[in-house]
Amino acid sequence: MSWSSKHQGISEFFHNKLGITGLAIIVFFTFTALCAPLLTSNSPNQIYVTGPWAVPQWATAFPQYSDLPSNMLVTSADLANWRITTASSTQATPQQVALPASALNGLGFKFDPREALLISSAVPYSAKTFSGETVASLSYNFTYEYKPPYDFTFGDIIYVANVSNVADFYFRFILSGPSGTYKLTSYAIMSNSPVEVISYRNGIPVGRWYDISLSNVLPDANTAALGPSGSTAVDSGQIFLAKKGIYNYTVQLVIIPQQGETAFVKVYMEPAYFHVLGRAYGLLGSDDKGRDLWSQFVYGSRISIEVGLLASAATVIIGTFLGLFSAIEGGVLDEFWMRVADVILVLPFLPLAIVVLFVFTQSPVVQKDPSILYIWLVVLFSVLSWPGLARVIRSQALSLKERGYVEAARALGAGKLYIMNKHLLPNIMGLVYANLALSVPGFILTEASLDFLFPNASTIPTWGRMIAKAYEHAASATAYGFGWWWFLFPGLAIVLLSLAFVLLGYALDEIFNPRLRKR
């Protein structure tokens, strides 16, 4: 193809509206695939980024979703906003402390308190203190104006400075409001297994920060140490925050002295937090475990684009080469490759892909590194799909071979490779480009179908897998309603991307096939 005709082809393409639309969609999804880490800060498999079954944030514009809560961190770093009550045996003074970064690792959100309450208490043993005395309590009022959430997390960060003569001491978390008063849990510091041992007083490691992060859902190590009456009911947010109104969140420090002794405790307490896991989140909401669906969507575009483009490129390269080669070579090799093509064309594509995929998912190599699976899929797709193209290319090349200029070249002593390169290839490039685009949708759809059939083959997020999971839950978890945001958008993305490649392919076809042009 000469430069001028190439130039003309490009300008023609830019006049083809459908082709441009297709190209724009492809560019968009290529962009999301390449820039996935920039477009989302959440890892696609991180659970409880928000509450489960969160609708997309923009869906709150619709009346039925208008008062769903977003992620909501209820706290104040300023101790002046807290009501502090202490027993007579106790002194509580606000102090400035530097919190180590490690103390904030466990939290799924940014929480940066500056001030802590220094509590020093001396509680003598008596019949009353046998079951513990509340020596200090911090309470905070907040307004909750939304529908009840499914889940929430809560907790506090404390520093144990000194402990002696204590049978046990624990933190009690209480939520009270229009829906009633609920003891969320009691968190006993003494039964917390020490992570780093600094020095022991009375069996408790002192001089270290304790990150009490609790939740009604998280599979947290701390939940093993849940207090005697902590509630771990599923979706307990629906009960505790059932009504709109003003709620009071209280943390109490409870001390039980050893028999006949006077207990001394000195701890720093940060302002506690209460984190409502939202029911409206991000661009695409969340799934049944509060994973960010936008993140899954963005990372899912990678697999679709990758498998679609690689498989189609490989198919076109193999198909073009073998088609041209057979046409030029003729004879036994031609016969051989065309019979191979016949055999492959007889094989049922999807069932074969299912079998191979299944066998590979069972193999230890793939189980170790599931991303290999998609490379194998590309190989399988291209091995199964080249024959169609090879036949077309071969027949095209056979007719080109008989043209005068090719014969002239041959008469001048041009080699087979030279003729193939200089005379045949440029003439079938249009066919090749169009096929490159037109074969992509098939691969994207097949890959998505395989992920749909084997959603548990790996944990790599893909569009097909998203739809499969959404469908799985549509069939079972009816209490949450149908997660349309989970089901619709990956499907639409597959449709759009496939459509884009079809449009692009048609545009190329129209440019290179003058017969198809409008009169």
Added chain:
Amino acid sequence: MIVVLVVVAAINFFLFQILPFYVLHVNPEQWFVPLPSGSVHNVAYIEKIRAQVIAAMGFNLPVYERFFVYLRSMFTFNFGYNVGGALSGPVIVTIERFAPYTILLLGSSTVAAYIVGIYLGVVSAAKRGQVADVASFTTLLFLYAMPSFWIGTLLLIFFAFSMKLFPIDAEAYFSSFHGIAFVGALLKAMILPFTSLLLVSIGGVYLIMRSTTIDVLSEDYIMMARAKGLSNSAILYKHALRNAILPIITLFAISMGFILSGAVITETIFSWPGLGYWTFVAIETLDFPLEQAIFFVISIMVVAANFIADLLYGFLDPRIRAG
């Protein structure tokens, strides 16, 4: 043709008799004739029976001898027995039992898709560039790009889960009926998978029909017919359609060959007990003899269909017969 079949059978052999065991590091005889677990009283006797079964199934032979045994049994339709627990009995009986469901569903939906697709394609081509053409082109292109599992699940969620108009599990639904009521229940359960398949396959037919008709309409003999003063419909249906329909007929014959491979995804979603559904269940339950037999039967069908397509093409297109 026979060569193609033998090669396909060889690939089949590799796929099910070698590949899984190679990848999973299992001995095939251990898989097909597992050792009884738990407390076994007469170990020696069971071992003896097991050795007999393995010998009867040919697993004590070297691979190449097994291959010839396999070839012979494949071409005599002796497919062995189901393993894996989902089904039991001879594989050939399983196939005979479930193939009609696939043929019913796929046959009817393919025929319907071709009829509607051809009609829309011809009309679209005749009205090229007009509103009707643009509208149908866009809609069908959209359908063409839709994943079949998405359409299927969408239909199922709306019409079966929420509106409860159709059964969720087709097989469980119609197998509880007998006699005339069974036919009614079968047809009712078929509506959703039928619609889903129709929507999925109509796009491809339409697009090809439209482009070939556009091609044919630009031929000289059409202009000649127009110059003679023939009506548009006479040109379209008497002159253009006869030529434009040729590639579609070939395609139709070939797709009839793939009819037995069923629509794995659609049948699985709607629990339609055809061979496509069993292709999926067989692989999940590692029922390799069934899978192997399904593949082989599909291959025979496809080879036969290709042959028929060639004959048909020659019969319909006098240019090829002469040449």
